[in-house]
Amino acid sequence: MLYVTGYLPYRHDLQLSASSHLASPLLSVGYDTVSIGKTTTLPTANHKWLTHTYKEDDFKISAYTTHERGARSLSLLAAASYTSVTCYLPAGVRMLFEVLVTVVVLVVSVRVWYLTTSGRCHSTRSMKGKTVIVTGGSAGIGLHTAEDLVRRGARVILACRNLEKAYKVAAQLKAEASQGGEVAVRLLDTSDLNSVRTFAKEILDTEKHIHVLINNAGISEPPEKVITNEGLELTMATNHFGHFLLTNLLLERLKQSAPSRIVNVSSLFHTFVSSLDLNSLNFEKEVYRRYVPYNRSKLCNVLFSLELARRLEGSGVTANSLHPGVVKTDILVAYHTIRGMIMKLVFMLWAKDSELGAQTNIYLAVSEEVEGVSGRYFTDCKQVKPSKLARDKDLAKRLWEVSEKAVKLRPEEKFC
Numbered sequence: 001m002l003y004v005t006g007y008l009p010y011r012h013d014l015q016l017s018a019s020s021h022l023a024s025p026l027l028s029v030g031y032d033t034v035s036i037g038k039t040t041t042l043p044t045a046n047h048k049w050l051t052h053t054y055k056e057d058d059f060k061i062s063a064y065t066t067h068e069r070g071a072r073s074l075s076l077l078a079a080a081s082y083t084s085v086t087c088y089l090p091a092g093v094r095m096l097f098e099v100l101v102t103v104v105v106l107v108v109s110v111r112v113w114y115l116t117t118s119g120r121c122h123s124t125r126s127m128k129g130k131t132v133i134v135t136g137g138s139a140g141i142g143l144h145t146a147e148d149l150v151r152r153g154a155r156v157i158l159a160c161r162n163l164e165k166a167y168k169v170a171a172q173l174k175a176e177a178s179q180g181g182e183v184a185v186r187l188l189d190t191s192d193l194n195s196v197r198t199f200a201k202e203i204l205d206t207e208k209h210i211h212v213l214i215n216n217a218g219i220s221e222p223p224e225k226v227i228t229n230e231g232l233e234l235t236m237a238t239n240h241f242g243h244f245l246l247t248n249l250l251l252e253r254l255k256q257s258a259p260s261r262i263v264n265v266s267s268l269f270h271t272f273v274s275s276l277d278l279n280s281l282n283f284e285k286e287v288y289r290r291y292v293p294y295n296r297s298k299l300c301n302v303l304f305s306l307e308l309a310r311r312l313e314g315s316g317v318t319a320n321s322l323h324p325g326v327v328k329t330d331i332l333v334a335y336h337t338i339r340g341m342i343m344k345l346v347f348m349l350w351a352k353d354s355e356l357g358a359q360t361n362i363y364l365a366v367s368e369e370v371e372g373v374s375g376r377y378f379t380d381c382k383q384v385k386p387s388k389l390a391r392d393k394d395l396a397k398r399l400w401e402v403s404e405k406a407v408k409l410r411p412e413e414k415f416c
């Protein structure tokens with residue numbers, strides 16, 4: 001026997017459902033009509049008991065009222081053995097409940113989808129004896145990339161702008177290290193060309209080998225246009241120019257360490273760029289719009305890899321770029337804007353976690369499958385086609401020349 005009583009506001013709908021046998025529901029209701037099941041609609045006189053017997057397993061009872069006295073009380077008596085009744089809720093609450101259920105279902109589905117379809121690096125290759133540099137290894141995708149490589153026995157250099165944060169991460173990674181993995185921390189601000197030069201010098205002075213360089217550090221969407229001391233727009237400087245200079249400065253050592261690999265972390269957002277004016281990479285000729293520089297810098301990452309691969313042909317050094325997926329990190333929420341908050345919520349619910357987001361970085365750094373593969377673009381540990389613009393070899397060549405000038409690459413710093 002089940003007894004449910006509820007309060008039904010004037011003109012609001014009521015829906016009740018149960019999942020098992022329900023016999024003889026007794027509905028006491030002051031409403032004009034009550035329908036039970038999919039097919040039956042029973043007119044009821046106000047304030048009268050309704051008795052109905054039926055045998056459907058799944059059913060719905062809905063009632064509404066136009067009664068002038070407004071809100072009425074409703075009770076349902078059911079003599080049966082069954083599991084549950086989804087009790088009626090006022091319309092607003094019910095709608096909220098339905099939205100919540102929908103969100104939960106979507107979140108769970110997307111999570112299951114990510115877990116089952118996201119690419120994973122299945123290589124078990126040891127990285128013992130290999131030296132790897134990860135820029136921006138103090139957080140997000142970079143951190144999880146570094147963690148995996150340390151576990152494989154590599155000597156990993158975290159190239160970071162925030163030393164305090166990086167040392168904490170290094171301590172955590174060292175604690176997890178097995179197979180003789182090592183972690184070192186070096187100061188690098190990719191937005192500052194002097195910092196890049198200092199970092200590169202330190203590396204060349206101390207490291208005999210560089211087997212993998214992962215250009216991962218990145219920022220997105222500063223709300224205001226910021227121009228660095230070297231006259232470069234901040235996002236472009238951080239994401240493209242800094243890594244362009246760094247790679248060039250380390251190239252000789254990478255060549256000496258061949259076979260070696262360069263991994264440039266780009267983004268699917270590069271596809272949103274429809275044209276690239278090489279004379280206005282730093283907004284020299286156009287108004288700053290905060291969504292533009294990130295996409296542009298990510299296009300430059302792919303074009304840079306393309307031209308670099310061409311220049312490195314036969315050297316034993318490969319260069320590839322990638323999209324890590326939509327990953328739950330702090331990259332879009334570094335700026336406390338309304339959009340940032342919304343993105344944070346969306347990321348929290350739907351994005352991959354960083355461990356999964358690091359898989360393509362790891363794949364390109366270690367996998368035997370991409371031995372000798374160069375100038376390609378990957379996502380989910382698979383080679384895919386980047387945008388048409390990102391495949392433009394002539395544009396890639398011209399971007400290289402413009403970038404050389406922008407970072408003031410000296411003749412003695414050119415190794416390809």
Ligand SMILES: NC(=O)c1ccc[n+]([C@@H]2O[C@H](COP(=O)([O-])OP(=O)(O)OC[C@H]3O[C@@H](n4cnc5c(N)ncnc54)[C@H](OP(=O)(O)O)[C@@H]3O)[C@@H](O)[C@H]2O)c1
Nearest residue numbers: 136139140141162189190191217218267326327329330331
């Ligand atoms: N998350 C995504 O959905 C997504 C999608 C596509 C591509 N990506 C790319 O993935 C890469 C990693 O991003 P993430 O999502 O892991 O973001 P994140 O969690 O914000 O990590 C970015 C890292 O870059 C570092 N960094 C930022 N500016 C730097 C600078 N000037 N010099 C040195 N390091 C700097 C950060 O250092 P601090 O710790 O000091 O801030 C941090 O370690 C980026 O290149 C991004 O464009 C991300």
